[in-house]
Amino acid sequence: MGHAESRKIALVAGATRGAGRGIAVELGAIGATVYVTGRSTRARRSEYNRAETIEETADLVNKAGGQGIAVPTDHLEVAAVKALIDRIEEEQGRLDILVNDIWGGEDYIEWNVPVWEHSLEKGLRMLNLAINTHLITSHFALPLLIKNKHGLVVEVTDGTAEYNRTHYRLSVFYDLAKASVIRIAWSLAKELQPYSCTAVALTPGWMRSEMMLDHFQVTEANWREATRQEPHFIISESPHYIGYAVAALAQDPNVARWNGQSLSSGQLAKVYDFRDLDGSQPDCWKYVVEVQDAGLPANANGYR
Numbered sequence: 490m491g492h493a494e495s496r497k498i499a500l501v502a503g504a505t506r507g508a509g510r511g512i513a514v515e516l517g518a519i520g521a522t523v524y525v526t527g528r529s530t531r532a533r534r535s536e537y538n539r540a541e542t543i544e545e546t547a548d549l550v551n552k553a554g555g556q557g558i559a560v561p562t563d564h565l566e567v568a569a570v571k572a573l574i575d576r577i578e579e580e581q582g583r584l585d586i587l588v589n590d591i592w593g594g595e596d597y598i599e600w601n602v603p604v605w606e607h608s609l610e611k612g613l614r615m616l617n618l619a620i621n622t623h624l625i626t627s628h629f630a631l632p633l634l635i636k637n638k639h640g641l642v643v644e645v646t647d648g649t650a651e652y653n654r655t656h657y658r659l660s661v662f663y664d665l666a667k668a669s670v671i672r673i674a675w676s677l678a679k680e681l682q683p684y685s686c687t688a689v690a691l692t693p694g695w696m697r698s699e700m701m702l703d704h705f706q707v708t709e710a711n712w713r714e715a716t717r718q719e720p721h722f723i724i725s726e727s728p729h730y731i732g733y734a735v736a737a738l739a740q741d742p743n744v745a746r747w748n749g750q751s752l753s754s755g756q757l758a759k760v761y762d763f764r765d766l767d768g769s770q771p772d773c774w775k776y777v778v779e780v781q782d783a784g785l786p787a788n789a790n791g792y793r
Contacts, residue, residue, distance in 0.1 A: 496556070497521040497739060498581045500573075502564055502626050503591035505529045506541040507698035508645055511728025512588050513546050515736040517555025521586070524577055525550065526562035528593070533561075536596065541699055564591045564622035574629040584633040586739055589673075590645040591622040594666065595700070604661040612662035619666035623673055631681070640686035641744060642677055643735055646670035648692055649774055650751035656782075671751050678749030687744050690751045693731040694773020695724055709766075720787030724776045730754045730765045737761035769793040 498521070501513040505527035513523045527543045528535035543559040550557025562573050577584055597611040597618075604612070623644065634640040647667045648658065658664040674690035681688050695701075697712055705715035705722070715722045734757040738744050741761075755772035757763075764770055771793035780788060 495520075497585040498524075498577070498583055499586035499588065499739075500524045500526070500577060500584060500630060501588040501590060502526050502562070502622075503589070503593070503645075504546050505535070505543050506539070506546075507590075507700070508693050508696060508728055508731050509588070509590035510541070510546045510549065511730070511732035512590065512643075512645075512735045513557065513732075514549045514553050515729060515732030516586065516588075516739065517550035517553035517557060518732075519736050519740060520555055521739070522556040522558065522581065523547075523550045524558045524560055524573070526560050526564070526573060528561065528563050530559070530561045535593065537593065539699070564626050565617060567625055570625050571629050574633055578633050583637050584630060584640065585637070586641045586643070586735075587627070587630050587634055588643045588645065588735060589623040589626055589670075590643075591626065592619060592645075594618045594663075598659060598663050600659055602660055607660055607662060612660070615662050615666055616669075620669050620673070623670060627673075627677065631677075635681065635684040635686055638685035639744075640681070640684070641739055642674070642681065642686070642688040643738065644670050644674035644677070644688065644690045645731070646690050646692050649753050650690070652774055652778070674751070675749045682748060685745070687748045689738065689747045689749070691731065691734060691738075691753070691757075692751075692774070693728070693754050694726050694771055694776075695722065696731070697725050697727050701725075716787070721776075721781050723787050723789040724771050724773050724780075724792060726754060726771045726773065727766045730758070730763075730771070733763040733765075734758070734761070737763060 503509045504513040504525035525546045547557030547559040594615040597615040671690040677688035731754045734754045758770045776792040
């Protein structure tokens with residue numbers, strides 16, 4: 490896929506850090522041209538006020554073997570998203586892969602606070618960031634994606650449909666944000682099927698994002714030290730793991746078998762036989778139910 494004429498054209502919306510960056514880099518590793526978007530640039534930080542930038546992500550895509558193109562975009566701004574898709578169409582003429590990983594809502598979560606006590610302003614902002622961004626992006630991107638058969642849409646969320654159906658997720662707002670993305674993928678699958686395109690929801694497990702590593706004051710190199718504070722962190726995975734999952738889906742000629750489904754990185758690792766950076770295959774959501782939620786002591790044996 491390294492030849493220019495066979496490169497897949499991808500848009501990873503929300504690729505500044507975390508899962509989006511991991512996905513962009515691993516799509517680069519299979520030779521894709523990857524448009525990476527977000528609000529954090531070298532010239533201007535987003536409301537997170539963190540150091541990661543979309544230019545840095547694009548550089549990592551290039552280093553991995555792809556072509557990274559950074560386009561500053563606020564996915565709540567309709568004109569900006571339209572301009573982004575117009576640019577991709579003008580420069581590439583097609584779009585093969587859309588990854589909706591836009592989020593940015595961590596600062597608006599009030600943990601385990603009922604809806605009548607939760608800040609309404611923060612809750613509605615969270616829903617805008619988590620849901621409206623995905624809908625706006627799909628509205629403009631999908632006409633380009635369906636111009637050719639076998640397009641792929643990946644809606645990135647937190648939790649599987651099965652897990653979210655049976656577990657309360659921190660607050661009504663957060664619960665709705667993450668469950669809605671799964672339902673968006675299900676609905677898009679129905680709308681895309683006549684065009685021989687596929688949509689799936691995909692969740693990482695407990696991901697060692699830049700923010701999570703900072704929280705535990707560790708790095709990817711020494712992340713196991715964090716298990717002293719939180720033993721269940723032993724089931725965690727790098728952002729590359731969900732990246733490998735998307736790369737596997739992108740290269741699967743029979744990807745339509747997953748249309749409309751809610752998938753996890755750990756589940757797909759077993760199907761496509763990929764492993765995380767340390768050679769393991771963490772299956773976080775199985776672990777969460779069978780070990781963590783069951784009140785058992787941390788033990789990832791058999792789960793990674």
